[in-house]
Amino acid sequence: MTTxxxxxxxxxxxxxxxxxxxxxxxxxxxxxxxxSPPPPPPTPASRLSAINGGLLARRVRQGLGGGQEQEVPxxxxxxxxxxxxAQQAKQVEFLQQLSQNNFQLRDALGSVMDRIQGSExxxxxxxxxxxxxxxxxxxxxxxxxxxxxPLAGVTLAECQSLCEALEGNNGTCLAVAYARANxxxxxxxxxxxxxxxxxxxxxxxxxxxxxxxxxxSDGCTAPTDADNPMCVQLASTRTDMRVLTFDExxxxxxxxxxxxxxxxxxxxxxAFSYLGLARERGVHAFWSDKPPEGGLMVWSGVxxxxxxxxxxxxxxxxxxxxxxxxxxxxxxxxxxxxxxxADGVVCESAEAAPPPPPGGTGLYPPPPPPPPPxxxxxxxxxxxxxxxxxxxxxxxxxxxxxxxxxKLCTQFANELSKPTKxxxxxxxxxxxxxxxxxxxxxxxQPKSCSICLHFHVCFL
Numbered sequence: 001m002t003t004x005x006x007x008x009x010x011x012x013x014x015x016x017x018x019x020x021x022x023x024x025x026x027x028x029x030x031x032x033x034x035x036s037p038p039p040p041p042p043t044p045a046s047r048l049s050a051i052n053g054g055l056l057a058r059r060v061r062q063g064l065g066g067g068q069e070q071e072v073p074x075x076x077x078x079x080x081x082x083x084x085x086a087q088q089a090k091q092v093e094f095l096q097q098l099s100q101n102n103f104q105l106r107d108a109l110g111s112v113m114d115r116i117q118g119s120e121x122x123x124x125x126x127x128x129x130x131x132x133x134x135x136x137x138x139x140x141x142x143x144x145x146x147x148x149x150p151l152a153g154v155t156l157a158e159c160q161s162l163c164e165a166l167e168g169n170n171g172t173c174l175a176v177a178y179a180r181a182n183x184x185x186x187x188x189x190x191x192x193x194x195x196x197x198x199x200x201x202x203x204x205x206x207x208x209x210x211x212x213x214x215x216x217s218d219g220c221t222a223p224t225d226a227d228n229p230m231c232v233q234l235a236s237t238r239t240d241m242r243v244l245t246f247d248e249x250x251x252x253x254x255x256x257x258x259x260x261x262x263x264x265x266x267x268x269x270x271a272f273s274y275l276g277l278a279r280e281r282g283v284h285a286f287w288s289d290k291p292p293e294g295g296l297m298v299w300s301g302v303x304x305x306x307x308x309x310x311x312x313x314x315x316x317x318x319x320x321x322x323x324x325x326x327x328x329x330x331x332x333x334x335x336x337x338x339x340x341x342a343d344g345v346v347c348e349s350a351e352a353a354p355p356p357p358p359g360g361t362g363l364y365p366p367p368p369p370p371p372p373p374x375x376x377x378x379x380x381x382x383x384x385x386x387x388x389x390x391x392x393x394x395x396x397x398x399x400x401x402x403x404x405x406x407k408l409c410t411q412f413a414n415e416l417s418k419p420t421k422x423x424x425x426x427x428x429x430x431x432x433x434x435x436x437x438x439x440x441x442x443x444x445q446p447k448s449c450s451i452c453l454h455f456h457v458c459f460l
Contacts, residue, residue, distance in 0.1 A: 008266035014274065015260055017252070018282040018344040019234065019241045022210035023220040026177050026230040029202035030136040134200045141166070141173050141197040150192035156233075159193040163235050166195065174238060175199050179230040183223040192230070199232060204241045204343075207234055211345060212252050242285050244342035246316040249287045253347035260349035264289035271298040274346055275319070275330055283344030285320030288332065299332030307332040318342065379423025383430065388416075 133139060140148045143166070151159060156178055163173035177194040181187060199206075210218075219227035234241065244252075246262075253260045263286070265271040278286060290297065294311035299319055301307040307317065316337040321328035335341055371377070391412060416430040 010266060010270075012270065013349045014263070014277060015253075015256055015347040015349045016277050016281045016283060016344065017211045019204055019208050019211070019243065020236050020238070020282045020343070021233075022207040023231045023233045024202060024206060024210055025218075025220060026136065026232050028206065029134075029200040029232050030139070031134045031200075133198070136177065136194070136200070139196050139198040139200055141195040143195070146195075150194050151190075152192055153189055154193055155188040156190060156193075157188075159190065159195075160233070160236070163195050164237050172197060173235055175232055175234050177230055177232050180223055180228055183225050183228050196232070199234070202232065203243075204234065204238070205243045207241075208243050208248070212248075212255055236282055241343040242320075243340045244287070244345065245340055246287045246337040246342075249342060249345050252345045256347060256349060260347035262287060262289040263346040263348055264291075265298050268298050278344065278346055279330075281344065283346065284330070285318065285342045286344050286346045287342050288317040288319050288346070290317045297332065302331045302333060307334075309334070375423070380428070383420070383422040388430070 137148065142148050151162070154162075156176075159176050159178055163176050166173045173195050175196040175198075177196055178190045179192050181189045181191045219229045220231035223229075249262055253262050263274055265274055265288075278284075288297075288299065290309045290313065292311075294309050294313065297307045297309060297317065299307045299317065302322070309317070313334065314337075315334040317332055318335040318341050319330055319332045320341065321330050418430075419427045420430050421427060
């Protein structure tokens with residue numbers, strides 16, 4: 001791939017996290033479920049008869065008779081609604097009597113009655129129907145097949161797949177609540193899995209905060225025998241997870257290992273790699289850094305051309321799909337930095353020069369190997385001084401002919417090719433030590449036998 005002149009070729013480590021992959025403990029979203037007290041002992045039949053008799057006698061004294069009892073409200077909200085409706089009926093009845101007795105007030109009281117009957121006010125702190133309950137049981141998505149019961153024995157992937165499959169059928173599955181069967185990372189089975197139609201007190205921002213605390217020890221990411229709680233994870237089909245600003249993205253990247261930076265690709269290859277990795281992790285909108293001096297970026301704008309950033313631009317670069325469609329194409333745009341438009345982060349944790357091509361050596365030679373330990377060096381030096389040096393001097397000072405020196409060197413080499421022990425070195429090949437020395441002395445020209453050491457005479 002040809003790299004343009006205004007682009008840089010480099011090797012970079014990329015870190016990607018998505019809001020939909022984060023998990024929080026269920027106790028953060030839902031009220032804790034108090035342990036059930038032990039059941040009371042059974043009431044004797046004689047006591048029940050006495051209680052029922054006393055209640056019947058009180059109803060007779062109050063003039064209610066012994067007929068069917070009035071329906072009891074299910075909760076305090078229903079009781080208040082009935083009480084308010086009864087009070088409203090009494091007010092309307094009173095105004096009707098006034099209008100019948102005074103025809104002059106009939107038109108004015110008619111409008112008042114319409115307002116009373118059509119009012120939709122509520123009492124202070126009264127919960128509306130759209131209020132999210134903080135109880136787990138109220139947020140479970142009931143289905144005809146499973147009801148409100150949890151799924152047991154399935155894996156987390158299967159639980160999430162079932163949540164996505166219910167989209168538009170029996171209601172919208174917004175999240176799943178699960179608990180692992182044990183802390184073994186190889187065992188993917190869950191002891192319970194709930195499909196949720198709401199997340200209680202948690203919002204997508206609560207899950208985005210888990211990205212910042214990703215390095216903290218948490219039972220949802222790394223469960224243990226002592227910390228294996230119920231956790232909540234958002235469904236991947238949600239379209240309301242774009243809650244991260246540019247400053248929050250910078251903080252998340254800095255909090256990572258190695259103090260990573262916000263993604264800023266230097267070539268088309270890097271840009272397409274970032275997009276592919278982000279889509280693979282479920283990120284459909286993320287912030288990118290921009291050059292402070294301005295210029296053309298490698299991101300493609302909505303017009304299909306490279307995004308041009310002017311010097312001193314105060315807006316930030318957002319790479320996202322054109323709309324809420326998670327399968328749409330991604331383009332770069334300039335957006336306000338304080339806007340909550342990203343559903344994930346893409347960070348660069350490290351960068352370096354590109355590796356050399358196959359068979360190449362790169363721009364710089366590889367660093368030399370570390371020196372051997374002192375004890376090993378001393379042992380090899382002692383063997384060289386007491387064995388190799390005397391024999392080499394004997395060969396040099398013998399005054400033999402060339403063919404005799406050749407035979408002597410060959411015999412000497414055969415002896416040094418056998419494993420030997422010296423000092424702290426249990427086993428080594430003397431010939432390897434001699435060859436390493438001769439390679440260093442190869443450029444020298446022997447002027448006398450005193451320089452012709454360590455088998456240097458065998459290179460003649």
